[in-house]
Amino acid sequence: MSYSPPNSDSANWQPHTGKAQYDISVVRPINPAIEWVKGVLFPFDFTRWLTLTVPVFLLFCAEGGGGTGGNFRTGGPPGPAGGPGGTGLDDFPAQVHDYLSNNMGTVILVGVVVLALITLVAALVQFLASRAEFIHLENMITGIPAFSEPWSRLGSLANSLFLFRMAVFAVSLLVYIPLTIMVFFQFVSFLEGNDSQEMFSLLMGFFIKVIGLLLILSPIFLAFLLVGLFTQDFVIPIMYRRNVGVMRAWGVFWSLLMSNKSTFAIYVLFRAVIGVVVGIIMGFLGCLLTLACCIAWIPVVGQMAYLPLYGFRRIYTVLYLEQFGPDWEIFRRDYALPPDNYEGPPMGYQY
Numbered sequence: 001m002s003y004s005p006p007n008s009d010s011a012n013w014q015p016h017t018g019k020a021q022y023d024i025s026v027v028r029p030i031n032p033a034i035e036w037v038k039g040v041l042f043p044f045d046f047t048r049w050l051t052l053t054v055p056v057f058l059l060f061c062a063e064g065g066g067g068t069g070g071n072f073r074t075g076g077p078p079g080p081a082g083g084p085g086g087t088g089l090d091d092f093p094a095q096v097h098d099y100l101s102n103n104m105g106t107v108i109l110v111g112v113v114v115l116a117l118i119t120l121v122a123a124l125v126q127f128l129a130s131r132a133e134f135i136h137l138e139n140m141i142t143g144i145p146a147f148s149e150p151w152s153r154l155g156s157l158a159n160s161l162f163l164f165r166m167a168v169f170a171v172s173l174l175v176y177i178p179l180t181i182m183v184f185f186q187f188v189s190f191l192e193g194n195d196s197q198e199m200f201s202l203l204m205g206f207f208i209k210v211i212g213l214l215l216i217l218s219p220i221f222l223a224f225l226l227v228g229l230f231t232q233d234f235v236i237p238i239m240y241r242r243n244v245g246v247m248r249a250w251g252v253f254w255s256l257l258m259s260n261k262s263t264f265a266i267y268v269l270f271r272a273v274i275g276v277v278v279g280i281i282m283g284f285l286g287c288l289l290t291l292a293c294c295i296a297w298i299p300v301v302g303q304m305a306y307l308p309l310y311g312f313r314r315i316y317t318v319l320y321l322e323q324f325g326p327d328w329e330i331f332r333r334d335y336a337l338p339p340d341n342y343e344g345p346p347m348g349y350q351y
Contacts, residue, residue, distance in 0.1 A: 024263050026270040029319035036319075037311040040143040049304050051145035055132035056310045057303045062129035115177075122169055130162040131155070133236050140311050141318070141331045160245040161236065168227060175220055183210055229271065230257070233317040241330045256324060267320065274316070278309050
C-alpha cells in the first residue's frame with residue numbers, strides 16, 4: 001500500500017514564494033505536519049505501527065521516558081532519637097562528616113566507578129538513539145515502515161551523530177564534575193562543626209551558594225540545551241538530506257542560524273511550548289496505559305500510543321526548516337510516497 005501526502009490545498013501550505021526573503025512562521029507547519037502524519041499512520045495497521053514504533057521506543061528510552069521516577073527512602077540506624085547511643089537528627093551532620101572524613105578514599109573510588117558506569121550507559125543509549133533518529137526520520141518522511149535495512153544503510157550518518165553526542169557529553173563532564181565536586185565540599189564544610197540550633201540558617205546559606213553557582217553557569221547550561229535541540233531538530237534532517245557528517249551539517253546550519261537569530265529565537269520559545277504540550281499529553285497517555293493492565297511497561301507496544309506525537313514533532317521540524325527555501329527541502333510534498341518495494345530515500349535529486 002502506498003500513502004499520498006496531503007496536497008497544498010488541504011494542508012494550507014505555501015512552501016516557497018520565490019521571494020528573496022521567505023516568510024517564516026512557527027505556526028504554519030503545524031497543520032501540514034498533522035496531515036502528513038495522519039497520511040503515514042492511517043488507516044491503522046498493527047504490524048505497521050509496531051515497526052514504526054521500534055525507533056520511537058529507543059528514542060523514548062534515551063529521553064528518560066522509561067524511568068520509574070521512584071522515590072528513595074533512607075532510614076537511620078536503630079535507636080531512640082536523641083537517646084543514649086541514639087542517632088537523632090542533631091547528630092546526623094556530625095556522623096556524615098565523620099564518615100566522609102574517615103572514608104574519603106572509598107567515596108572517591110565509588111564516584112569514579114559510578115562515573116564510568118554512567119559513561120558506558122550513556123554511550124550505549126546514545127549509540128542506539130543515534131540509529132533510531134535517522135530510522136524514525138526516514139520512516140516518517142517516506143511512510144515506509146522499516147528498521148533493519150535503514151539501520152545498516154544509514155549507519156555512517158548515525159555513527160557521526162553518535163561521536164558528536166559523546167563529544168558533547170565529554171565536554172559537559174568538564175562542567176558537571178567540577179560543579180559536583182564544589183557542591184560536595186560545600187556540603188562537607190556545612191556539616192563541619194555546626195551547631196544544631198544554627199542548622200536552618202546554615203542550610204539556607206548552603207542552598208543560596210549552590211543556586212548562585214547554578215545561575216552563574218546558566219549560560220553554559222543553555223548552550224548545551226540549544227546544541228542538543230538544534231542537532232535533533234535541524235542538523236539531523238540536513239545530514240539525512242545531504243548525506244553529510246554531523247560537523248559539515250552543523251556548518252551548513254550555522255550559517256542559516258547566524259543569518260536568522262531572531263527567527264530561531266522565536267522558534268526556540270515556540271518549540272518549548274510544543275514540548276510542554278507534548279509532555280503533558282504523553283504523561284496523560286502514560287497514566288492511562290499504566291492503568292490499563294500496565295501496558296505502558298511493555299517494550300515497543302507500550303510506546304505505540306506515542307507514535308503520532310513523535311511523528312508530529314519530527315515532521316514539524318522538517319517543514320519548519322523547509323520554509324527557508326528550496327536549499328532546505330528534506331522531501332517534496334508534490335511527489336506521492338513510494339510503493340512498498342522502495343529501496344532508499346531520494347537523496348540523489350537536485351535542488
